[in-house]
Amino acid sequence: MNDNNLIRYFFFLATSIVIIAGLKIASEILVILFLAIFIASILSSLLTFLKNKNIPIFFAYIVSLSILILLSLLLAYVINISLKDFIENLPSYETRINELIVDSIIYIEQTGYKVNKDEILQALNFSSFVGFTTNIIGSIGTFLSKFVLVIIGVAFILAEAKSIQTKLKIIFQNNAQKLQHVNLFSKNIQKYFLVKTFTSFLTGFIITLILMYFNVDYPILWGVIAALFNFVPVVGSIIASVPAIVLALMNLDINSTIYITVLYVIINISISNILEPKLMGKELGLSPLVIFFSLILWGWILGIVGMFLAVPITMTLKIAFDSNSETKWIGIMMSNLAKKQEKKRS
Known part of the structure; x- marks a missing residue:
């Protein structure tokens, strides 16, 4: 590696650091921009489908935006109602989990081990679970509170979609290969989000049915969270399962909790590792x-x-x-x- 290449790489590194710092500062704006772009990429498929069914472009546009608005209002309503009810029931949950901890300590002491009950109760503070769960719901609530701007952004992007394609053709009129590359990338991103949206909905729907069957509190809320966090690879499904499993442990017997945990694992592995790769195609x-x-x-x-x-x-x-x-x-x-x-x- 010569000196010029070394200088170039250090320049790229310094530039990357400056760009990341700028993205961090402008995160509030970028969140709205990125969400609007990716949601518009999903709705554009619906818009194209409706246009192919000979529906006038204006009505197809209105239908697509209406579906987005209705889904957003439904999510906001479910999360808001469930969060209020969850906070009201916190004292009873705290009592129940303390009883579970005390019963576990008694069982351990019966086996011959000496345990300091006060230290364990202090270490296993219920507020940590409450804080974890409310942080998840609160973050989603904050995300939904910005959704009015996102919807406006989506509306403008969909309205400009045709002209954007025309602009790209003008930009790459002398380089058809680059235009093809951009179109291919757009299709791949669109396909990814369509498949991910479908599998996330399927995950949330199945989780909701399972939690309803076992009478776990707030099954719709945990189903919505499971659907949303399915977009987060690797750790999303784990994070989404924690509140529901802890509530199951508090309100149900240990066998039911184990069944729910196993079903969570089976559903997420089946959908993420088997169904998604088949639908993605590559x-x-x-x-x-x-x-x-x-x-x-x-x-x-x-x-x-x-x-x-x-x-x-x-x-x-x-x-x-x-x-x-x-x-x-x-x-x-x-x-x-x-x-x-x-x-x-x-």
Whole structure:
């Protein structure tokens, strides 16, 4: 590596740090922008479908926005009502979990071990569970409170969709390959979000039915959270399952809690590892390590919304790196080459 290349890489590193700092400062605006772009990419498929059914473009536009508004209002209503009821019932939950801890201590003491009950009750403070759950619901509530601006952004993006395509054709009129590359990337992102939306809805629906069957409190709320956190790879399903499993432990017997935990695992593994890859048709092409650290990075920059958008944003960056010969090595480092090598061997 010569001095010029070294200077160039340090320049890229310094520039990246400045850009990340700028993204962090502008996170409030970027969250709205990114959400509007990705939601519009989903609704554009519905808009195209309605247009192909010979529905006038204006009515197709109104129907698409109406569906988005109705779903947003429904989510806001369910979370608001459930959160108020959950807070009102906190004292009874605290009493129940303390009783469970005391019963567990008594059982341990019967086996011959000496346990300090006061220290354990103090260490296993119920407020930690309450704080964890309310933080999850509160973050989703904050996210929904900004959704009016997101909906307005989606409306403008859908209205400009046709002209954006025309502008791209003008920009790349002398480079058809780049235009094809941009269109392919747009289709892949759109396909990812459509499949992820469907599998997330399916996950939330099944979880809601299971929790209703076992009479766990707030089954619709935990189903909504399971659906939303299905967008977060690796850790999303784990985070979404904690409140429901703890409530099951407080209100049901240990066998029912084990059944619910096992069903959570089966549902998430079946949908995420079996159904999603079949519907996607191909791998995302991102290394699991890159996915994990992208969750941390974009979660830090954009908050909880950044975790939902970590994979598509990182995919965007990877494609940008792949398109430049000087940065292609970064795209290779971000790739999941293990899958490709397995396919070649087979």
